[in-house]
Amino acid sequence: MLKLFYLLLLLLVINTACSKLLDIEGIESDPTYAFPLINSTVTLRDIIAGFDDNTSLLVEPDGLLKFFYRGDTIIRSSQEVFDGINSAIPPFIPVIDTAFGFPISTSTIKVDLIRFKNGQLDYTFFNNNSNQIKLTISLPQILKNNVPLSRTHIVPAFSNLPMSSFDLNGVELRPLNDSIYFNYSAIDDNNKNVKVNNFFLIPRNLDFTYFEGILASQIFAGELDTLEIDFYKDWINGEVLFESPTVVINIQNSFGFPATARVRVLDIITINDDRLPLESPFRQTGFEFNYPSFQEKGKVKGTSFVFNSKNSNIGEVVNAGPTALVYDIDAVPTPNANVSGFITDSSYFAYSIDAEFPLWGRASNFSVSDTSEINLSNFDKATSLQFKIVATNKIPLGVTLQGVFLDANNRPLDSLFAKPQRIIAPADVNAQGEVISASEQITHVSFDNLRFNKIRNAKKMILQTTFDSTNEGKVAVKVFDKQDLSIKIGVVASF
């Protein structure tokens, strides 16, 4: 009851003296708040990472940045050679006399030494004599622990020798005059030398650990591959001229013989879908690459061959705007080298290709376009916005922006500027293209109530960014990893 009494009194007060104060429904004001949005310093590496996560940006020893693209690694192993040797050995060898030989070397492979990892040599014969015989088989070029393989059998008259085998695991083959020989002697009960019929040797499941000899024309064939270059992915127009682009072929080799890389295909696909061959004298001659010596068995030797502007037309084709590099490379033993080499079961030949564009060059009206999500919900009560952009640039690239605001259905609402506007001036450079002083530029972007109402519900913005190097792309400039761009953005929002 007392509580009710209090409430009645309070209501009395509210409805009399202070009714207006207690009925306040809002505040009439038109405040304009100024506050910072962004205050950040970025390097070109940060900006590029923001554009595309797949682009690699490396730093040269002197700090110069370079775009870097690496293709897949293609591998050829020793198994290809061993398969060739295997195929040179007949699957079925008839022994037609007590001393018999056959060639092991071919026109493409000269064998000096083979070590077997696995395999067996089966053999059988028929004793067509009327007496029991004692037959001894020996293989002087096939040795185990430096002892030629040999075995003796007693075979009854008119009987077959059941299939027998030599285990070739750990066995060495050392041809004599490029051939291997088989001998046998058969003595009957009368101590008389006789012959047998249907004597066959059958090599099975041969596997090798080591080869020594000469590979005369063995070809390690590569395969056609494509290296995507996304530098121009969002390109609209304009050009970038690189002063020192390169294409590098990287080879890793553990085959122990001299060989030459033959570049069968090396073409650049341009933004206009043209296919421009990279021309160089080395396209015809190929280039030799490093190999391990006999003393370096097991080691992998690396070689990088660089196509640059001095030995090719790369400057011309790269500046046409590359989007991909198509390539195919073979490796062949160096012709006429006639040098004995080796292969182990772990030997391989691998290559990859790099495209490198050091950021030393000129950009002129180089424009890219990207679409970003935007959200202006925090300004839903704002009546106008004015952005102040303060850019301090130590990078010799200027930025001109234009943006188009889109609604949820991708319909354009308004543009960021009446016409594209430079918001970041490039840093000043010396004759060598190196930055000597930073530039500073202040830009104001205003959205009055009318314009802001247009973009209030914008969900996306197409941002067209145009890059120009210092002096509108007339000077080749260098971009180093330490160069940065300070961007500060403040906003004045009226409510």
Added chain:
Amino acid sequence: MRNILLFIFFLFSFFGSQAQQETQLNLLHDVWQSNRTNPALVPDSKLSIGLPSFYNSIYFSGASFGDWIRENEEGKIMLTPNRAIEQLKDQNRITGALQLETISLGFWRGKVHFSAHHAIRGQAWLDFPKTLPQLIGQGNLPFVGKTMDLSHNLQLFAHSELGLGLAIQPIEQLRVGGKIKFLNGIADISTTRNQLSLKTEEEIYQLQLTTDYQMNTSSFFQYNGFDDLNNVVSVNNIKWSDFLGVNRGIAFDFGVTLTAKKSTLGLSLLDIGSIKWNKNVNNYRTKGIFEYAGLDIARDFFNDSLSINQSIDSLKTILDIQTTNTTYQTNLPTRFYFFVNHKLNDRLTLGTSFYSTWYQERLRSALGVQLQYQFTNWLSAGAHYSIYNQPAHHFGGNFILNLGALQLYGITNGFFPLLSPNKANNFNFRVGLNIGLPSVK
């Protein structure tokens, strides 16, 4: 921020002027409530019963009531800081007072007068720089490159009190009185440290907030961060139990009157006491220099998501407010009254009253002169001039209507604000109803 401002205005509509600058009540000795200005001021009635009486005042320095509040074209009552700003000085004050006396009782027993009363009282004031409403009404753009002083002193509290009084008349000319008041705090919002300033840099409007600020609250105020400003005041959660048994305090009043022939003078010291706040206490403390220069997200700016909401969110969090729950104590504004009443004849009385209050280490005073005329035995009325605040001159008056044992009275320090409240800086009145039994004399 807007909600807080609205809430403060809401409370100021109830509470306190720069203390209750009542320079009339203690000159109206026939009104039982004059006892609340001096415990020695007791009526001659054998029995006095005070029915509900109400006192309210509000004061705006510089700007008038109408500058702060207006009804817009849609008929909505709006707070209009931008109109008020034009009238404000560099430093300003808004004060308010409320006194709602529910019931009181007084009676003589020989030479001793016993009394008791219950009341709800609230007082509040806000000392603030002009830049504070400017920040809300105009924003910080006009202050780019400058520092805005936002320091302010907010004292706002309400309590219920149960007073037990005693007055004795050892000799005919002298009355001495005292009163003990048992207090229960209802709500409090008070700052103990007041320093706030905001600097906006010219470059990209980087902000620097310098603070040494503490606000204590008890009962229904709760700060949950910038994202939840709509729920700072949980009035709906007020319960009857909030008024009793919590936030206890005690206060004392002392007074003396001396009558010599046709003159009476009085001296009193009131509200010597304090309240210890322990109900739902929050202490909001911030100290330091908080800088916000923008987000370091330029890389993201070039990325697929161009969002500036992140920056706004970060802006909200730059102010590091630590919240604790330590009980605290506030002193009541101690009041001092001195008056002289002189009967010029049987009908006409000339009186003067001096009033001071000591609070927050500052002394504030008021002076009033009154001419009271007894028209009939049932009607008395007076004209009153007082000087306090800015503008300093106030012309008010009172009436006392005695209808048998029933007494109705009304007092105001200013007629003009009652007639034209939109142009007034001061708004002040008291009304009440009493029952008095025959005089002991």
